[in-house]
Amino acid sequence: AQxxxxxxxxxxxxxxALVLLRCNYSSSVPPYLFWxxxxxxxxxxxxxxxxxxxxxxxxxxxxxxxxxxxxxxxxLTKPSAHMSDAAEYFCAVSVAQGAQKLVFGQGTRLxxxx
Amino acid sequence: xxxxxxxxxxxIIEKRQSVAFWCNPISGHATLYWYQQILGQGxxxxxxxxNNGVVDDSQLPKDRFSAERLKGxxxxxxIQPAKLEDSAVYLxxxxxxLNTEAFFGQGTRLxxx
Numbered sequence: 001a002q003x004x005x006x007x008x009x010x011x012x013x014x015x016x017a018l019v020l021l022r023c024n025y026s027s028s029v030p031p032y033l034f035w036x037x038x039x040x041x042x043x044x045x046x047x048x049x050x051x052x053x054x055x056x057x058x059x060x061x062x063x064x065x066x067x068x069x070x071x072x073x074x075x076l077t078k079p080s081a082h083m084s085d086a087a088e089y090f091c092a093v094s095v096a097q098g099a100q101k102l103v104f105g106q107g108t109r110l111x112x113x114x
Numbered sequence: 115x116x117x118x119x120x121x122x123x124x125x126i127i128e129k130r131q132s133v134a135f136w137c138n139p140i141s142g143h144a145t146l147y148w149y150q151q152i153l154g155q156g157x158x159x160x161x162x163x164x165n166n167g168v169v170d171d172s173q174l175p176k177d178r179f180s181a182e183r184l185k186g187x188x189x190x191x192x193i194q195p196a197k198l199e200d201s202a203v204y205l206x207x208x209x210x211x212l213n214t215e216a217f218f219g220q221g222t223r224l225x226x227x
Contacts (some may be wrong), residue, residue, distance in 0.1 A: 004156075009154075032186075041220065042220055043118070043205055043217075043218030043220050043221055044205070045206070045218070046216075049215075089155070090156050096213060100145070100162060100169070100170070101159070101170065102157075102159065102216075104158070105156050105159050106154065106155050106156050107139050107155070107156050
């Protein structure tokens with residue numbers, strides 16, 4: 001069985017500061033890992049995904065994530081936060097590179113302070 | 115390109131009533147998903163279709179939930195009878211096939227009172 005744990009249900013940073021959202025996974029097979037963003041009253045949008053091609057994955061809106069097998073982690077970072085980054089972020093794991101069988105974490109709400 | 119369309123956006127019903135949600139996926143997308151997102155939790159897959167066939171419905175509470183995708187395009191998700199714990203956002207998503215990115219609709223927020 002696969003699972004995801006997101007550390008911190010709420011993260012607050014100042015505009016321009018580093019954003020770090022933590023995600024640890026559990027998987028019995030080599031995982032595919034995803035980060036999704038959800039803006040208020042919107043559906044989920046894919047930020048980036050790891051499919052074993054490269055451990056450092058770059059996504060949209062300046063976000064990136066690094067797959068660390070030894071730490072079973074896939075943390076999401078952005079060097080400089082923008083007010084528009086305020087949203088809910090979900091880490092997810094799957095046995096496939098597509099959207100099938102996605103298992104989501106509980107989410108982290110990111111707040112940006114002016 | 116039009117996105118995934120869902121209706122209604124909001125629905126309030128009393129417990130033991132029935133409710134249905136509708137989803138129109140992106141044109142040409144063979145795979146369709148229904149997720150349940152309870153407040154404070156991540157989405158949970160309820161059912162996955164490939165064209166008009168069910169690929170995975172292992173987490174669908176079949177005693178009260180049903181879904182269909184006639185003709186392999188639009189889909190409906192029904193709850194009968196509804197319980198208080200069914201209050202959630204129901205998200206529909208679609209993808210070209212099983213191995214490609216899924217695009218999500220805005221969801222239907224269901225409140226059961």
